[in-house]
Amino acid sequence: MADLGRFSLFGALVLALYxxxxxxxxxxxxxxxxxxxxxxxxxxxxxxxxxxxxxxxxALGTRDYSxxxxxxxxxxxxxxxxxxxxxxxxxxxxxxxxxLLLSGYTLLALRSVGRQRPPLRPGLVAVCAGVSAFFLxxxxxxxxxxxxxxxxxxxxxxxxxxxxxxxxxxxxxTLYLGFVGLTVPFAIVVxxxxxxxxxxxxxxxxxxxxxxxxxxxxxxxxxxxxxxxxVLGWGGYWAWDPVENAALMPWLVATAFLxxxxxxxxxxxxxxxxxxxxxLAFGLSIFxxxxxxxxxxxxxxxxxxxxxxxxxxxxxxxxLLVAFGLVAWRWDExxxxxxxxxxxxxxxxxxxxxxxxxxxxxxxxxxxxxPIVSAVLTGRAINVGPPFFDHIVVPIAFGxxxxxxxxxxxxxxxxxxxxxxxxxxxxxAAGIVLGVALLAAGVRAPGAVLAFVLCGFVAAxxxxxxxxxxxxxxxxxxxxxxxxxxxxVAHNRRRYGGYIVHLGILLLFCGVTGxxxxxxxxxxxxxxGETAAVGEYRVRFDGLSQSTRGGALVIAASLRVFEGTRDLxxxxxxxxxxxxxxxxxDVALRSTPRDDLYVILAGWTQDGRATLRLLVNPLVAWMxxxxxVVTLGAVIAMIPERRAVQEGAPAFRxxxxxxx
Amino acid sequence: MRRTLVFAAGAVAIxxxxxxxxxxGIQQGATYWVTVGELEQRAPGTAADRVRLGGTxxxxxxxxxxxxxxLRFVVTDGQHALPVAYSGVVPDxxxxxxxxxxxxxxxxxxxxxxxxxxxxxxxxxNPADPKTPQ
Numbered sequence: 148m149a150d151l152g153r154f155s156l157f158g159a160l161v162l163a164l165y166x167x168x169x170x171x172x173x174x175x176x177x178x179x180x181x182x183x184x185x186x187x188x189x190x191x192x193x194x195x196x197x198x199x200x201x202x203x204x205x206a207l208g209t210r211d212y213s214x215x216x217x218x219x220x221x222x223x224x225x226x227x228x229x230x231x232x233x234x235x236x237x238x239x240x241x242x243x244x245x246x247l248l249l250s251g252y253t254l255l256a257l258r259s260v261g262r263q264r265p266p267l268r269p270g271l272v273a274v275c276a277g278v279s280a281f282f283l284x285x286x287x288x289x290x291x292x293x294x295x296x297x298x299x300x301x302x303x304x305x306x307x308x309x310x311x312x313x314x315x316x317x318x319x320x321t322l323y324l325g326f327v328g329l330t331v332p333f334a335i336v337v338x339x340x341x342x343x344x345x346x347x348x349x350x351x352x353x354x355x356x357x358x359x360x361x362x363x364x365x366x367x368x369x370x371x372x373x374x375x376x377x378v379l380g381w382g383g384y385w386a387w388d389p390v391e392n393a394a395l396m397p398w399l400v401a402t403a404f405l406x407x408x409x410x411x412x413x414x415x416x417x418x419x420x421x422x423x424x425x426x427l428a429f430g431l432s433i434f435x436x437x438x439x440x441x442x443x444x445x446x447x448x449x450x451x452x453x454x455x456x457x458x459x460x461x462x463x464x465x466x467l468l469v470a471f472g473l474v475a476w477r478w479d480e481x482x483x484x485x486x487x488x489x490x491x492x493x494x495x496x497x498x499x500x501x502x503x504x505x506x507x508x509x510x511x512x513x514x515x516x517x518p519i520v521s522a523v524l525t526g527r528a529i530n531v532g533p534p535f536f537d538h539i540v541v542p543i544a545f546g547x548x549x550x551x552x553x554x555x556x557x558x559x560x561x562x563x564x565x566x567x568x569x570x571x572x573x574x575x576a577a578g579i580v581l582g583v584a585l586l587a588a589g590v591r592a593p594g595a596v597l598a599f600v601l602c603g604f605v606a607a608x609x610x611x612x613x614x615x616x617x618x619x620x621x622x623x624x625x626x627x628x629x630x631x632x633x634x635x636v637a638h639n640r641r642r643y644g645g646y647i648v649h650l651g652i653l654l655l656f657c658g659v660t661g662x663x664x665x666x667x668x669x670x671x672x673x674x675x676g677e678t679a680a681v682g683e684y685r686v687r688f689d690g691l692s693q694s695t696r697g698g699a700l701v702i703a704a705s706l707r708v709f710e711g712t713r714d715l716x717x718x719x720x721x722x723x724x725x726x727x728x729x730x731x732x733d734v735a736l737r738s739t740p741r742d743d744l745y746v747i748l749a750g751w752t753q754d755g756r757a758t759l760r761l762l763v764n765p766l767v768a769w770m771x772x773x774x775x776v777v778t779l780g781a782v783i784a785m786i787p788e789r790r791a792v793q794e795g796a797p798a799f800r801x802x803x804x805x806x807x
Numbered sequence: 808m809r810r811t812l813v814f815a816a817g818a819v820a821i822x823x824x825x826x827x828x829x830x831x832g833i834q835q836g837a838t839y840w841v842t843v844g845e846l847e848q849r850a851p852g853t854a855a856d857r858v859r860l861g862g863t864x865x866x867x868x869x870x871x872x873x874x875x876x877x878l879r880f881v882v883t884d885g886q887h888a889l890p891v892a893y894s895g896v897v898p899d900x901x902x903x904x905x906x907x908x909x910x911x912x913x914x915x916x917x918x919x920x921x922x923x924x925x926x927x928x929x930x931x932x933n934p935a936d937p938k939t940p941q
Contacts (some may be wrong), residue, residue: 528840537837
């Protein structure tokens with residue numbers, strides 16, 4: 148069976164290389180039947196990768212320990228669900244998932260883009276085949292997932308128990324959907340650059356794909372944060388770890404793109420800039436995969452010292468060289484048709500927003516590679532920790548919040564200071580009222596008050612926009628308020644979907660502010676019956692108990708929580724000890740919209756005393772709620788608008804005439 | 808013309824503020840990576856600056872005082888060894904023979920006072936190298 152998997156991957160590699168060559172030569176020789184054959188080869192690549200994936204899944208599901216990959220990630224004691232999700236628990240499987248997802252995206256893109264703009268077909272086939280070929284080469288020669296051993300052990304080692312968690316089961320595929328999804332916009336843009344002069348450089352076509360990839364990255368980051376929060380037991384959800392940064396950087400660039408693409412759509416400006424953003428986002432997705440896989444940086448996550456890094460960097464360099472070479476070649480044709488009319492306009496607000504997002508991305512990049520850069524420059528590796536990132540990112544995030552409020556209020560092309568002031572008045576007043584209320588309620592941390600004031604301001608701008616739209620509809624059509632709101636959102640899905648995403652991001656901001664500024668914690672050692680207070684809560688320790696579960700010894704501290712005089716019931720913090728020496732924390736977590744009570748069993752003594760770490764993290768639940776709201780907004784924004792197609796059509800019309 | 812000037816001034820202002828932020832961030836957050844051997848060669852008490860030290864937890868050296876939350880162990884790079892003292896929450900994946908990163912300062916007695924303890928996860932994405940015993 149391993150041979151079937153191996154041969155599928157080899158066959159897929161050969162076919163991907165064929166598709167690359169056939170698409171390039173077929174387009175050059177103007178022979179559409181050769182290009183058609185190339186796209187058919189990509190279908191075969193997808194099928195063969197599907198076979199390889201099925202082989203690996205079957206081996207994992209049947210616990211076939213003759214596969215080394217199965218031995219490393221599966222054990223008899225492990226639940227079957229996690230056997231199956233260990234497909235992406237290791238490097239080889241993750242790369243196979245990459246290749247498989249890429250093929251899926253490729254076929255979808257060929258169907259939809261190939262239909263909308265047939266001239267892009269050869270380029271699209273070539274780029275997707277090239278990227279596929281790289282991953283298939285890695286799978287065939289560098290990190291083979293189907294390595295077998297002739298003397299299979301009786302039981303496998305299983306995954307690290309920390310990874311046996313539902314959030315960790317869905318986090319990697321979600322993130323990969325985003326990472327790989329960034330290849331499609333890249334392929335569209337590169338294909339357009341290859342195929343010839345075009346009005347929009349394929350950027351507008353790439354927008355929807357980018358939105359999807361952005362959404363998947365957002366969810367992947369949220370799932371990862373949730374996992375870190377509930378499983379790792381350190382009380383936080385974000386540590387500026389290189390692996391986290393790896394996913395954050397393309398997210399930031401994609402966010403910048405989703406804003407600046409609106410300027411290109413409305414004003415036919417910033418084409419070059421958008422093309423560069425698409426290429427950067429793709430480059431960062433490859434770099435992110437490299438970061439998480441190569442172990443070039445010390446991280447809690449990555450450690451593997453393998454030859455993978457050289458291959459990844461080589462491929463990345465080649466891809467960027469080709470893409471930027473094409474941009475340079477087409478530089479004059481990508482010129483903007485319009486210029487910025489005024490300093491005070493929505494265009495310049497978006498431009499500044501882009502600059503700020505890229506500044507964050509650059510800082511995160513710098514901080515992530517700082518050990519390498521400093522080792523090369525000074526001969527000594529210097530590490531920068533969370534203070535570095537917080538110091539840079541927090542002020543820029545405030546700037547982004549301000550722009551998030553002003554952006555929707557400021558007019559396109561040329562805004563008058565007078566009208567901007569009029570529009571800002573009400574939301575600004577709302578923010579200030581919120582700030583005064585917080586100060587009156589005893590909130591003293593200046594940074595947090597500022598953050599909440601800005602969040603209130605932005606939320607009020609969204610509310611004002613919504614109310615204004617509803618009023619117009621009601622005046623013109625006499626609809627009821629609810630009906631008018633629904634119709635308003637349904638007829639301007641992208642606009643209001645975007646606003647809803649903004650509201651979700653605001654919730655996220657509030658959650659991050661609350662939990663990072665107002666978190667309280669203490670470490671206590673309690674005997675049975677003793678009580679410790681933290682925040683508004685009192686936690687009583689009722690004793691330790693032992694049990695076994697799934698091959699682990701579980702030590703549980705029974706707790707009871709009180710708030711004032713109210714008994715909030717029993718509660719348990721556990722720690723599981725595995726034979727291999729691993730241990731995992733089962734956090735006792737009680738989550739309310741106001742705050743999370745988070746208790747970790749840090750240690751215990753023979754005489755039955757327990758050392759507990761008690762944390763109260765305010766507003767953490769708002770972050771997860773923010774994720775749901777972002778989902779709602781993104782889904783609304785992604786549903787195609789019929790009007791958008793009609794609007795877009797005239798803009799594309801001139802794109803293929805020779806004179807453009 | 809005026810608009811170009813405004814944008815140029817804006818760009819310069821943004822680059823300068825970013826540079827200032829990065830400089831401040833490095834001042835706050837930078838720590839040198841050192842090896843156990845390098846740190847051992849320093850005279851005790853002369854190195855008060857924070858450093859980041861990577862190595863392996865020497866087997867049989869871990870002493871954990873749960874009620875007082877003190878952890879002591881010896882970190883080694885194979886040739887040199889250094890005692891480490893740490894108070895705080897110990898990561899789940901911390902164990903003898905595992906790779907760790909500690910951040911802190913070397914005190915006068917030659918013990919490394921760690922304020923941060925990170926353990927490298929050996930099975931995060933890939934099993935540990937089969938050549939190294941677990």
